[in-house]
Structure formats: structure tokens, C-alpha cells
Amino acid sequence: MSKPKRLVLILGDQLDRQSSALKDFDFKHDEVVMIESIPEAQVVLSHKAKIALFLSAMRHFAKELVGEGYAVHYVRDSKLSIVDTLKTLLKQKNITHLICVEPGEWRLKIAIEDLAKGSGLQLDMREDEHFYCSHREFREWAANKKELRLEFFYRLMRKTHNILLDKEGNPEGGQWNFDQDNRKPYPKSGPGIIEAPILFEPDEITKEVLAYVEENHSEHPGSLEHFRWPVNRDQALEALQYFVDYRLRNFGIYQDAMWTDTPYGWHSILSSSLNLKLLNPREVISTVLDAWKKYSLDLSTVEGFIRQILGWREFVRGMYYLDMPKMAQDNYYSHQRALPDWYWTGKTKMRCMQDAVGHTLKYGYAHHIQRLMVTGNFALLAEILPSAVCDWYLAVYVDAIEWVELPNTAGMALFANGGRFTSKPYIASGAYIKRMSNYCGGCQYKPDVRFGENACPVTTLYWNFLIKHRKQFDSNPRTRLMTANLKKINDADQSAIVEHAQQVLNNLNHL
Ligand SMILES: Cc1cc2nc3c(=O)[nH]c(=O)nc-3n(C[C@H](O)[C@H](O)[C@H](O)COP(=O)(O)OP(=O)(O)OC[C@H]3O[C@@H](n4cnc5c(N)ncnc54)[C@H](O)[C@@H]3O)c2cc1C
Ligand code: SF4
Known part of the structure; x- marks a missing residue:
């Protein structure tokens, strides 16, 4: 009996020449398939640079494979999802064996497994050996x-x-x-x-x-x-x-x-x-x-x-x-607010956000502390719906793939899983941003002012958050110092902070 032809699926984030999917590639019978899918770029509205990076890297990789004698079926511009494109191809080519490395993204892993279950396809999903830890x-x-x-x-x-x-x-x-x-x-x-x-x-x-x-x-x-x-x-x-x-x-x-x-x-x-x-x-x-x-x-x-x-x-x-999949739905604080529009435009008076969002839109990059302590910190303090924040991070960074984006955003920045792997919520006031940057000097807000016209929104929301969650912060030795500082603010000022914070929260698009 002749050997069945096998398709080897290489996803856009699996451009690894040492990939376990290619290890036993049979040059006589097997074929690599790579798929550019339009809907995948629209799961969230991805930054243009992110789409371009994936497509360019995939095309370079496919070219290298072809140069080395691999048969490559490269699909451009598919109007279908990756899995639906694959399904069509398997049918067209009458393929019964599919090899791939386990996708990094949980959704895609389940979708490929479901495809195999529903169609009698023999699926050989292999370990991603790129990582140290299985x-x-x-x-x-x-x-x-x-x-x-x-x-x-x-x-x-x-x-x-x-x-x-x-x-x-x-x-x-x-x-x-x-x-x-x-x-x-x-x-x-x-x-x-x-x-x-x-x-x-x-x-x-x-x-x-x-x-x-x-x-x-x-x-x-x-x-x-x-x-x-x-x-x-x-x-x-x-x-x-x-x-x-x-x-x-x-x-x-x-x-x-x-x-x-x-x-x-x-x-x-x-x-x-x-x-x-x-x-x-x-x-x-x-x-x-x-x-x-x-x-x-x-x-x-x-x-x-x-x-x-x-x-x-x-x-x-x-x-x-x-x-997963719980991580994508966690919302420890039950936050529900919409993401402010300026996350997509950089048009805000807050100098720190201007810079972090500005870099992001310009390059598809911002470094870790900008992600964690500027845009992430603000999203937590402003009580934004975690899934909306996660979608933004997944969309705007060239390095954003859900397995790394989601735990960092939901878990680290937003404390959406209630501290499953962090010892405390990462929150900071404008004083931290002032210490770590030169942003505040050129800002119309004042980092040390907690309420009133010139108050820094980050600072107002920080104290408001502490007041609101005082019990939680008091009960954790790692955050008790933060609420100890709160005790130094008199009751009248605390009321003024809460009142001003409400105005800020009602006005998130216009800060
Ligand atoms: C809210 C938020 C969202 C994030 N989303 C992503 C994302 O989608 N993709 C992504 O790769 N990183 C993400 N990170 C982690 C980190 O910010 C980026 O890896 C880093 O900024 C990338 O820039 P760099 O290569 O210059 O990293 P460097 O600062 O030079 O660090 C070196 C390398 O270490 C790794 N690394 C550093 N920090 C982390 C981390 N917290 N988690 C995982 N790997 C890390 C990265 O591979 C990085 O290239 C996120 C962090 C936060 C706080
Ligand atoms: S004053 Fe507040 S809003 Fe302005 S740059 Fe500093 S931290 Fe950001």
C-alpha cells in the first residue's frame, strides 16, 4: 500500500527550522501548508505592523523551505479562518494525515483538535520544543x-x-x-x-x-x-x-x-x-x-x-x-468600563499615556514598564473591563500572541484572576511615574495633587482604588504599607478624592 500523503501545518508563529513538525518530513510524499487568513488578523483589530510582521516572516520562511526542496502549499489572502481554510484544503487534496506543532493559542489548538474529531482526520499534534518547559x-x-x-x-x-x-x-x-x-x-x-x-x-x-x-x-x-x-x-x-x-x-x-x-x-x-x-x-x-x-x-x-x-x-x-479558558474570562473586581478611545489614538493630555500609546501606535512596541505601569496600571485603576484591555494588548503589539499577552495583561497588569500568580495588584500613583520618568514635568496634570483641577488622574484613581479596596490591601502584608499611607490622608480629603475620582471615571475619554 502506498504511503499516505501528509500535510504539515506551519502557523505564523511557528517559523522554526528545528520544529518537531518537520523532523520526519518525507520529501517524496509530504507537503507543508501555510495559511494567511484575513479573519485571523481581525479576531482583534491588529496593528498594521503586527499583520505585516507575521505575513513577511511567513513569506520569508516559506521561501526558505521551497529553496531547500520542501513542497509548500502557501495560501494567501484567505477569507476563511485558518481552520476552515485547512478543512477545504484537506478535502481538495484528499488528505487523511495532518501534522502540526501544538498551537500557542488555546482557541486554535481546540479548533484543530475539533476539526480532526469531526472529520476522521489523523492528527499528529506535536510538542512545541521551542520552550524549555513542557x-x-x-x-x-x-x-x-x-x-x-x-x-x-x-x-x-x-x-x-x-x-x-x-x-x-x-x-x-x-x-x-x-x-x-x-x-x-x-x-x-x-x-x-x-x-x-x-x-x-x-x-x-x-x-x-x-x-x-x-x-x-x-x-x-x-x-x-x-x-x-x-x-x-x-x-x-x-x-x-x-x-x-x-x-x-x-x-x-x-x-x-x-x-x-x-x-x-x-x-x-x-x-x-x-x-x-x-x-x-x-x-x-x-x-x-x-x-x-x-x-x-x-x-x-x-x-x-x-x-x-x-x-x-x-x-x-x-x-x-x-x-485556559478561564483566564480569558476572569474579572476579579467585576470591572465593566469601556476602554477610553485614546488607547487607539494617543490623544490624551496625560503625558505618560501619550508617550506609551504613541510609541505603541508608531512602532507596535512599548517596553515592559510602559505596558505594566503606565497603560496597564491606568486600565486597572480606571476599572476597565479586562477582556477589552486584553483585546487592546493583543491587537497593538507586534509580539502579541495570546499565550504571552493574556497572562501578562489579565494576570499581571489587571489582577483579573485575583492573584493566582502574583502576590498583589500592581498599582501605582503618579508619584511612581514621576520617579521613573520625565513625563510629569511636561504634563498639565500634577502627579502629587490628589484631587481638584490639576490633579493627576493616575494619582486620583490610585487613592480612590485604595479607599475602595482598603480591606483587601490591609489584609495583605505586601500591600499594608499602601493603606498605612492612606491613613495619613484626613477624612475630608479622602471624600474629595472619591468625589473627584468619580468625575474622572465618568470622563475617561477626555483626560
Ligand atoms: C500588559 C502586558 C502585556 C504584555 N504583552 C506581551 C505580549 O503580547 N508578548 C510578549 O512577548 N510580551 C508581552 N509582555 C511582556 C513584556 O512587556 C514584553 O515581552 C517586552 O516588553 C518585549 O520587549 P523586549 O523584547 O524589548 O523585552 P526585554 O525587556 O528586552 O526582555 C527580554 C525578553 O524577555 C521576555 N519577557 C520579558 N518580560 C516578559 C514577560 N512579562 N512575560 C513574558 N516574556 C517576557 C521577552 O521575550 C523579551 O523579549 C507584556 C507585558 C505586560 C505588562
Ligand atoms: S502628572 Fe500624572 S498624567 Fe501627567 S505624566 Fe505624570 S503621571 Fe502621567
Whole structure:
């Protein structure tokens, strides 16, 4: 009996030449399928740069495969979802065997499994070996834990993979975590000269994609003017090397710092390449470790960076698969307000939001503290419906894929799951933003004013939130200090804060 022809599905965020889906590819019989689906770009109204990055990277990847002799069926511009397109193809080609790597996105995994169940298709869904930690390992680690905390997971990962350990198996430098050294603002005079990140001029494939997106997705948010993302593996490797050679040295110390017109700071800007799987986290970590020795970099910077990749990135993926689909529906505080319009335009008088949203729309990028402590903090304090906030984050960042976006937004920024893996809600007043940036100097609001005409909306909403949730904050040793400060505000001022906060909340679109 002749061998059945198998289709190997490669999704847009699975552009990995070491993919387990390609391992036993039979060049005589098998065919790769890649699908550009219009509805997938509209699940949320994605930033134009995000659509362009996915399409360009997919087309580059397909071209490479063809160059190496793979048969590739590449579908452009499908009006159907990925799964419906696939269904049509399977029928047309009379295919009974489908191979794929488990999708990162839960919705798509279920949809592919359902397709197979309903059609008698033999589905071989393989483990995503890109990650250090498998779902099984994460589940085993999480089982029976009272608290699911990054720190303990991260230590386990360090030990399991022998990363940053000395000869006795203890953490390098005697500590697991150097976070305390990594939270400095820029000097008052500003960030000084920051080595600019490496940017890639669009080639012919990318130019074609940019024109296509501009024409076919004109109603989507964001700009394509500054599109310089790595779109293939060679560029991603170049970006990695450039980062460790020139920018890693100050990554740690200024990780949380913000400054006007400084979109990237000393950050790596590698998330999109990692999430598309153009880069493997193992090669990122080994390149960073090499640079540590070569340039005698501070351990705090190296550990701080590795914690993001080996710790947070693996941890949130584990949490996502552990808690889906519930994670997408959680709403601990029952917040229901609509997302202010200026999240889509940047048109607000608040300088900090202008900058964070402005960078986002311009580049499809904002760094972690802007996401967490500027736009995320505001969304929590302003009582926005978590699913609306999550849709925004999923739409506007080039690195946004649900497995990493949702836990960060719902879990970290919004506390929507009631602290399932964080010890407290991450909230801050304008005083934090003032300390960590130069935004407040140029703002019409005053960060230290809690109510009244010039009051900073972030500050007003912060105190209002504490007043409203005083009991919760009082009962947690990690937040008790915040409510202790509340006790220093007299009753009349607390009433004025609550009254002013109500005005702010009723007026969110016009701040
Ligand atoms: C509300 C919110 C939403 C987010 N949405 C996304 C998202 O959709 N996609 C995404 O990749 N990251 C997301 N993050 C995490 C983080 O902000 C980005 O990974 C980071 O800003 C990407 O920029 P960078 O590559 O310059 O990262 P760097 O600051 O240079 O960090 C290095 C790498 O570590 C990883 N990393 C860092 N922090 C995290 C984290 N909290 N979770 C997972 N990985 C991390 C990333 O792969 C990143 O490239 C989100 C964070 C918040 C607070
Ligand atoms: S004063 Fe408030 S709104 Fe203005 S930049 Fe500072 S924190 Fe943001």
C-alpha cells in the first residue's frame, strides 16, 4: 500500500527550522501548508505592523523551505479562518494525515483538535520544543502548590538547565535574583547616549507585504512607516548579537526607566523574533552568557535578562495553558468600563499615556514598564473591563500572541484572576511615574495633587482604588504599607478624592 500523503501545518508563529513538525518530513510524499487568513488578523483589530510582521516572516520562511526542496502549499489572502481554510484544503487534496506543532493559542489548538474529531482526520499534534518547559513539567510543578510564584519556578528552571549556577550548584553571585539593582530611573539629565537598536530596511518581500497591508487593512490601527523588524532568522540572529554586543550592558539597571521619545531604552526588542520562533530561547541565553564573560558584564544585568526569558516567558506560558479558558474570562473586581478611545489614538493630555500609546501606535512596541505601569496600571485603576484591555494588548503589539499577552495583561497588569500568580495588584500613583520618568514635568496634570483641577488622574484613581479596596490591601502584608499611607490622608480629603475620582471615571475619554 502506498504511503499516505501528509500535510504539515506551519502557523505564523511557528517559523522554526528545528520544529518537531518537520523532523520526519518525507520529501517524496509530504507537503507543508501555510495559511494567511484575513479573519485571523481581525479576531482583534491588529496593528498594521503586527499583520505585516507575521505575513513577511511567513513569506520569508516559506521561501526558505521551497529553496531547500520542501513542497509548500502557501495560501494567501484567505477569507476563511485558518481552520476552515485547512478543512477545504484537506478535502481538495484528499488528505487523511495532518501534522502540526501544538498551537500557542488555546482557541486554535481546540479548533484543530475539533476539526480532526469531526472529520476522521489523523492528527499528529506535536510538542512545541521551542520552550524549555513542557506543559506536563509545568503541571507537575504547579500541582499541589499553595502559591504559584515566578521566583520558585525560575529557581527550578535554573537548576534543571544548569544556568547561572556555580560548581556547587548554587546561584552565581550567591543570589537567585538581583531585581533590587535593576530598578533605577535615568539620571535627571536624561538617558544620555543609548546605543540605537539595529533596524532592518524592508526588502522586496517586506515591501510587497507593507503595500498589501496598507491597501487591505487600512482601517487597522498603527503606522507602517517605521517598520524595521527582523523578518527572517538571519536578521533575528543579527539583532540578538547586536543587542548583546552593544545594549545588554545597561539593560538591567535601566529596565524600568522611562523617558520621552526613548521608545526602546536599553531593551532587547527580541520578543517578536522569539515569539515567531525565529530565535530559540536557548541560543538567546547562551549568547548572553558568552557576552557576560567576554565583556565582563554585571551579573545583575545578565541575571535580570535571563530571568525574563527562562523565568517569566516560560512561566506565563505554563500558566496560560494551566488556566485556559478561564483566564480569558476572569474579572476579579467585576470591572465593566469601556476602554477610553485614546488607547487607539494617543490623544490624551496625560503625558505618560501619550508617550506609551504613541510609541505603541508608531512602532507596535512599548517596553515592559510602559505596558505594566503606565497603560496597564491606568486600565486597572480606571476599572476597565479586562477582556477589552486584553483585546487592546493583543491587537497593538507586534509580539502579541495570546499565550504571552493574556497572562501578562489579565494576570499581571489587571489582577483579573485575583492573584493566582502574583502576590498583589500592581498599582501605582503618579508619584511612581514621576520617579521613573520625565513625563510629569511636561504634563498639565500634577502627579502629587490628589484631587481638584490639576490633579493627576493616575494619582486620583490610585487613592480612590485604595479607599475602595482598603480591606483587601490591609489584609495583605505586601500591600499594608499602601493603606498605612492612606491613613495619613484626613477624612475630608479622602471624600474629595472619591468625589473627584468619580468625575474622572465618568470622563475617561477626555483626560
Ligand atoms: C500588559 C502586558 C502585556 C504584555 N504583552 C506581551 C505580549 O503580547 N508578548 C510578549 O512577548 N510580551 C508581552 N509582555 C511582556 C513584556 O512587556 C514584553 O515581552 C517586552 O516588553 C518585549 O520587549 P523586549 O523584547 O524589548 O523585552 P526585554 O525587556 O528586552 O526582555 C527580554 C525578553 O524577555 C521576555 N519577557 C520579558 N518580560 C516578559 C514577560 N512579562 N512575560 C513574558 N516574556 C517576557 C521577552 O521575550 C523579551 O523579549 C507584556 C507585558 C505586560 C505588562
Ligand atoms: S502628572 Fe500624572 S498624567 Fe501627567 S505624566 Fe505624570 S503621571 Fe502621567
